[in-house]
Amino acid sequence: MDYKTVLTTCAYCGCGCGLYLEVLDGRLIGTLPSKTNPINEGKLCVKGWNIHEFVQHPSRLTKPLIRKNGTLTEASWDEALDYTASRLKEIKEAHGSHSIAFLASAKVTNEENYVIMKFARAAVGTNNVDHCARL
Amino acid sequence: MTNSVAEIEDADCIFVIGSNTTSSHPLVATRIFRAIAKGAKLVVADPRRIQLALKADTYVRQNLGTDVALLNGMMHVILKNNWHDQAFVEERCEGFEEFKEVIDNYPPEKVAETTGVSADDIVKIAEYYAKAEAASIVYCMGITQHTTGVDNVKSLANLAMLTGNMGKESTGVNPLRGQNNVQGACDMGGLPNVYSGYQAVNVIDNQTKFENAWNAKLSDQIGLTIPFMLSGLSEGTLKALYVVGENPMVSDPDIGHVEKAMKNAEFLVVQDIFRTPTAEFAHVVLPGTSFAEKDGTFTNTERRVQLVRKAVEPVGESKADWEIIQELSNRFGYQMNYESAEDIMEEISTLTPSYGGITYERLQGEGLAWPCPDKEHPGTKFLHKDKFARGLGLFHAIEYKPPAEVVDDEFPFWLSTGRVHVHYHTGTMTRVSPSLHAEIPEGTLEMHPEDAQRLAVREGEKVKVASRRGEITAKVTVTDRVDEGVVFMPFHFAETCANVLTNPAHDPTAKIPEFKVCAVKVEKAA
Ligand code: SF4
Numbered sequence: 001m002d003y004k005t006v007l008t009t010c011a012y013c014g015c016g017c018g019l020y021l022e023v024l025d026g027r028l029i030g031t032l033p034s035k036t037n038p039i040n041e042g043k044l045c046v047k048g049w050n051i052h053e054f055v056q057h058p059s060r061l062t063k064p065l066i067r068k069n070g071t072l073t074e075a076s077w078d079e080a081l082d083y084t085a086s087r088l089k090e091i092k093e094a095h096g097s098h099s100i101a102f103l104a105s106a107k108v109t110n111e112e113n114y115v116i117m118k119f120a121r122a123a124v125g126t127n128n129v130d131h132c133a134r135l
Numbered sequence: 136m137t138n139s140v141a142e143i144e145d146a147d148c149i150f151v152i153g154s155n156t157t158s159s160h161p162l163v164a165t166r167i168f169r170a171i172a173k174g175a176k177l178v179v180a181d182p183r184r185i186q187l188a189l190k191a192d193t194y195v196r197q198n199l200g201t202d203v204a205l206l207n208g209m210m211h212v213i214l215k216n217n218w219h220d221q222a223f224v225e226e227r228c229e230g231f232e233e234f235k236e237v238i239d240n241y242p243p244e245k246v247a248e249t250t251g252v253s254a255d256d257i258v259k260i261a262e263y264y265a266k267a268e269a270a271s272i273v274y275c276m277g278i279t280q281h282t283t284g285v286d287n288v289k290s291l292a293n294l295a296m297l298t299g300n301m302g303k304e305s306t307g308v309n310p311l312r313g314q315n316n317v318q319g320a321c322d323m324g325g326l327p328n329v330y331s332g333y334q335a336v337n338v339i340d341n342q343t344k345f346e347n348a349w350n351a352k353l354s355d356q357i358g359l360t361i362p363f364m365l366s367g368l369s370e371g372t373l374k375a376l377y378v379v380g381e382n383p384m385v386s387d388p389d390i391g392h393v394e395k396a397m398k399n400a401e402f403l404v405v406q407d408i409f410r411t412p413t414a415e416f417a418h419v420v421l422p423g424t425s426f427a428e429k430d431g432t433f434t435n436t437e438r439r440v441q442l443v444r445k446a447v448e449p450v451g452e453s454k455a456d457w458e459i460i461q462e463l464s465n466r467f468g469y470q471m472n473y474e475s476a477e478d479i480m481e482e483i484s485t486l487t488p489s490y491g492g493i494t495y496e497r498l499q500g501e502g503l504a505w506p507c508p509d510k511e512h513p514g515t516k517f518l519h520k521d522k523f524a525r526g527l528g529l530f531h532a533i534e535y536k537p538p539a540e541v542v543d544d545e546f547p548f549w550l551s552t553g554r555v556h557v558h559y560h561t562g563t564m565t566r567v568s569p570s571l572h573a574e575i576p577e578g579t580l581e582m583h584p585e586d587a588q589r590l591a592v593r594e595g596e597k598v599k600v601a602s603r604r605g606e607i608t609a610k611v612t613v614t615d616r617v618d619e620g621v622v623f624m625p626f627h628f629a630e631t632c633a634n635v636l637t638n639p640a641h642d643p644t645a646k647i648p649e650f651k652v653c654a655v656k657v658e659k660a661a
Binding site for chain 1: 140141159160161162163165311312314315316317318319320321322323324325326327328330331336345349350351352353354356357358359360361364367372373374375376377378379380381383386387401402404407408409410414415417418419420421422423425426427428429431432433434435436437439440441442443444445446447448450451452453454455456457459460461462463464466467468469471473476479480482483500501559560564565568569570571574
């Protein structure tokens with residue numbers, strides 16, 4: 001049996017409580033509050049206490065999907081990424097950079113938001129980047 | 136937030152307006168409870184009698200969308216009684232005369248008619264707030280999700296400046312951010328007008344700096360906000376949309392309009408961890424990872440940057456979102472060669488002055504609140520200490536404007552939307568969580584007992600709710616948390632989707648839709 005706890009930051013609201021994810025043999029089995037985190041000082045709310053539950057849920061997406069004959073069908077990463085890159089290139093060539101837009105995300109990390117906006121601005125060439133800050 | 140979460144517990148007065156803190160930000164509510172225990176006064180203004188209202192010294196229930204009138208009324212009382220901070224106003228602010236002229240027209244008796252709050256209560260809450268040694272304002276989407284959202288926020292800033300409650304411990308104007316990393320998404324330039332660190336895209340120096348760093352030609356044309364992306368798709372001027380970790384088919388106002396936009400997209404990519412209602416319209420769906428399966432950072436509501444650490448391997452073939460974008464970019468013809476999330480943060484810190492001193496090594500432990508300009512800087516607990524970012528604090532003269540849609544004979548109920556304590560945003564994560572789902576499995580419509588009696592509906596019975604935009608069926612919860620003539624619904628639930636009803640009319644500056652007010656009719660379902 002391999003048991004460990006990993007200190008991380010809650011993803012369920014902007015408080016940003018510190019918590020430990022409990023991992024047993026690669027499965028998330030529980031959540032414990034961090035006592036030293038300056039926001040939560042050893043407490044969590046009902047969402048935080050249960051945050052390990054959604055991560056390995058069977059309904060997670062596990063493979064890329066491409067729409068073929070109207071239905072979303074499992075595909076390899078190579079196929080999905082090549083297809084996406086070539087469709088975006090075609091659209092940029094036919095209609096210009098500003099015909100493409102991106103929604104970044106208040107749920108992914110800072111680093112990921114940065115890379116998304118860099119891709120939009122430097123690769124595609126548009127400032128059409130927004131996210132659901134207002135929602 | 137201008138101030139930190141921990142400071143709230145040492146405030147002498149806390150004014151909570153448009154934030155259901157115990158539901159949406161429980162660990163901020165903890166600080167409010169501690170402040171009360173230490174003797175602080177709590178003032179709550181909210182159209183719904185939220186849990187915090189039960190703890191308030193004074194609770195006022197303003198009519199939906201009348202916040203500017205209420206705040207102007209409070210400031211009228213403060214000025215009339217000389218409870219304002221004259222020295223702070225003179226030394227640190229400007230625009231006072233124009234502001235005062237507007238405020239003169241908001242005597243409490245007149246404001247009472249607009250807001251439904253008695254003149255006595257307006258005087259009382261103004262006194263609590265103004266006379267406190269250190270008073271802190273806490274607000275959330277109840278303030279911002281209006282066509283007058285920016286006016287509301289500016290009015291709160293007026294109130295804090297007028298009383299000198301800025302740039303000191305346990306004061307300030309403190310917005311609580313809705314989603315966990317909204318602050319970070321904004322800081323990182325996930326906005327159409329700025330690069331990371333709010334560096335404007337249409338300032339030539341910024342453009343040159345990023346062109347050199349990124350080795351690419353950049354556009355100085357400000358991009359589209361979400362409402363214009365959606366109308367662009369519907370009208371065919373926008374061809375492709377790439378959505379990462381968002382679910383506009385549940386979260387955006389007027390779902391009928393969103394659906395039309397999604398269907399009309401020539402190419403729609405959805406990168407997410409679940410097959411969301413939005414993914415059903417996609418041409419390509421790419422499986423990203425959750426916070427537990429990757430390294431990175433989040434920035435919380437008090438601007439504190441904290442580490443996110445990988446605990447388990449990604450499920451199936453899913454990949455970290457930054458890796459997906461990097462691989463796509465390389466195939467698209469623009470090279471990215473990051474080896475880790477830490478690599479990306481190194482680049483961020485060189486290009487983003489407010490994150491200049493942030494490194495993963497320094498984030499071990501408590502994290503760092505920005506601005507943190509260099510490697511020695513300890514981070515910033517509260518903003519505007521000796522002066523405002525712009526120099527002098529500017530008073531805005533703001534008149535009250537009614538909401539975009541008001542009730543009438545056909546649509547006689549006011550509808551407001553919001554969150555419940557066990558669910559997060561569009562529910563894709565919390566609703567598959569057995570413990571959270573068990574607490575609140577479905578969305579219901581809150582209705583006042585008198586209204587329920589009039590419509591002859593009982594707790595748990597179904598009603599049809601319709602606005603000018605669409606119709607849904609939902610069960611009723613009978614409660615006096617809402618006022619007569621007002622109904623409330625959470626927006627987390629795709630099958631009883633409150634956003635089928637909501638009004639996409641938005642604030643002219645911030646483009647925030649008016650989720651908090653629209654007009655509906657309600658009738659018993661057959
Ligand atoms: S534990 Fe609760 S209060 Fe803390 S960050 Fe998570 S959701 Fe927010």
